[in-house]
Amino acid sequence: MKVAESANLTTRGKFAYSASFSMMMHLPCHDAGMEASAYMGEQALLERARESLQELLGTEWEVALRPEQLAGGDQWDATLQIKSADGVYVEMLVEAKQRVTPKEAVGPLTSTALLVRRVNRNTRLLVISPWISPLTQEALRASGIDYLDLTGNIYLRVSRPAIVIHTHGADRAPAGHRSPSSKPLLTGLKAGRLVRLLADTLPPYRATDLAEGAKLSLPYVSRLLDTLDDQLLIERDGKVIVSVDWQRLLRARADQTDLLRSTEPTGMLAPNGVNAVLKRLTDKNQMDPGYRREVLVTGTYAARSLAPLSVGGQLMLYVQEHSPNVEAAAEDLGLMPVSEGADVLILRAKDRSVWQRPMMVGGVWQVGLSQLATDCLSGPGRMPAEGEKILEFMAAREQVWRKTDLSHLDESTRF
Incomplete structure (x- = not known):
């Protein structure tokens, strides 16, 4: 050498x-x-x-x-x-x-x-x-x-x-280096649901409380908590969780998630521009308070509304998983499906936790902060940097968005 x-x-x-x-x-x-x-x-x-x-x-x-x-x-x-x-x-x-x-x-x-x-x-x-x-x-x-x-x-x-x-080598475990234990990883819908609950709710609480709140089996929750304990993402005093390192927890979840792969996006074109779509969402939210259960904004545009970092990017919208919901949302918002050059992506929400604890920002319903941070951190291009900016925003306003107990599962946040 x-x-x-x-x-x-x-x-x-x-x-x-x-x-x-x-x-x-x-x-x-x-x-x-x-x-x-x-x-x-x-x-x-x-x-x-x-x-x-x-x-x-x-x-x-x-x-x-x-x-x-x-x-x-x-x-x-x-x-x-x-x-x-x-x-x-x-x-x-x-x-x-x-x-x-x-x-x-x-x-x-x-x-x-x-x-x-x-x-x-x-x-x-x-x-x-x-x-x-x-x-x-x-x-x-x-x-x-x-x-x-x-x-x-x-x-x-x-x-x-x-x-x-x-x-610097591999950030993720190579194929063939999977844990032989029965402890689950932070991949999959169930893990995402529990991660959001841990991030959004101030401890203390027990595994039984989390299992009930997330509608998951107690054995699964207990095994995943063991994994998080091994990773120093939570701290326990006996059977009681007393601390959650929610920033590192959300990063760890994002490291094992791929936003576009897990949501099967459909590319759309907004003939009158993205701002016209956002205006239409605002109008619909004013006319129908329940519209947040139809469409939620995530990704770059949602991040920019709270912690501006960049301009441009695609507007990402969540709808319920099934294809008719994609078609209905596209028609409702005046969008046209395209195979390339999309300025709007409609994402399929595979789990109900995506809809929990949403935010109203500037008249538009957006996903909750913990969901937004995870989506951005696991997204393509400059989205991870936007996710880090959202984590900074969250850290400065923790008393606003973190709930005091598990009974506030569907309570929204307004900024």
């Missing part, structure tokens, strides 16, 4: 570099062919991780696993030695795990890291796994723990020899 003359080498990660004394090396993120393989043997996992790090550092460095030098019994799985060309080396204690959660990162792994530092303050703990989620990466970095996964997520900071590596 070239050093100084490689300064313009393009990387596939967000940023990646390693410095050794006065030298700076720009490092490529590991090849896309390195997909996570679930439940590979520990030795295979360790060896592939070693190869990945060796490839990043280049031939002037030596990266070696030294399992025979274990000094901590069952506390860690191997010792990784990284040696520079001039013979300066560091040994890192390695914890190899098939899966690691944020809760493990701030719990047992942080305890292990503290133990390692007590033995030798210059020794660091390195966690190796087939894939490490963004939330877990964040928790590991906060605890000063290095990590490496086989999709290219690597964080390594060593003072001597001077090494700093931070590469």
Whole structure:
């Protein structure tokens, strides 16, 4: 690997570099062919991780696993030695795990890291796994723990020899790395319904309260709450949920959702322009207070009405799932179906939770804030940035939109 003359080498990660004394090396993120393989043997996992790090550092460095030098019994799985060309080396204690959660990162792994530092303050703990989620990466970095996964997520900071590596790999678990447990993921309609309820309602409450409020089975709710607890998205005191990190919860839900794929949009053209459609919606809402149960605005136009970030974009409208509702809404609002060049998208709402806790903004009914944030964060183009702007808006007005108890499931919000 070239050093100084490689300064313009393009990387596939967000940023990646390693410095050794006065030298700076720009490092490529590991090849896309390195997909996570679930439940590979520990030795295979360790060896592939070693190869990945060796490839990043280049031939002037030596990266070696030294399992025979274990000094901590069952506390860690191997010792990784990284040696520079001039013979300066560091040994890192390695914890190899098939899966690691944020809760493990701030719990047992942080305890292990503290133990390692007590033995030798210059020794660091390195966690190796087939894939490490963004939330877990964040928790590991906060605890000063290095990590490496086989999709290219690597964080390594060593003072001597001077090494700093931070590469960005897969944000989502690769195929084949699905949890074997019965705990559900944040995908699907039921998860979306529970996520909205958790975000929209101030705790404390129990799983039984949530199951009743969301009209979901108690076993399902309990399993999903276990997942959220593992991800540090909720905090429990015994069986009572006492805190919900609603911003990270909505981001986590959006990370496992694709707005356009899940809503089967139908492209429409507004012959008189989008503003004419919004005016027509305002007029209908004034004439028929129940019209919010027919059409709700989401996406860019809804976000812009509360937290302006950009201009343009498509108007997105939710209708009830079935095709006749799409046709009726199009006729009602003077829209024409088109195969391309649509300035309006009619989305099919697959779950009743989309219609709960809506907002009236400027005379137009829009989806509730938690639904809007999730839609934008999981949408295409600049929509995720608009979703982040909505999260900022929500954080500044939490006392307005978050309900005080689960009895206000259908109460609307006005801005």
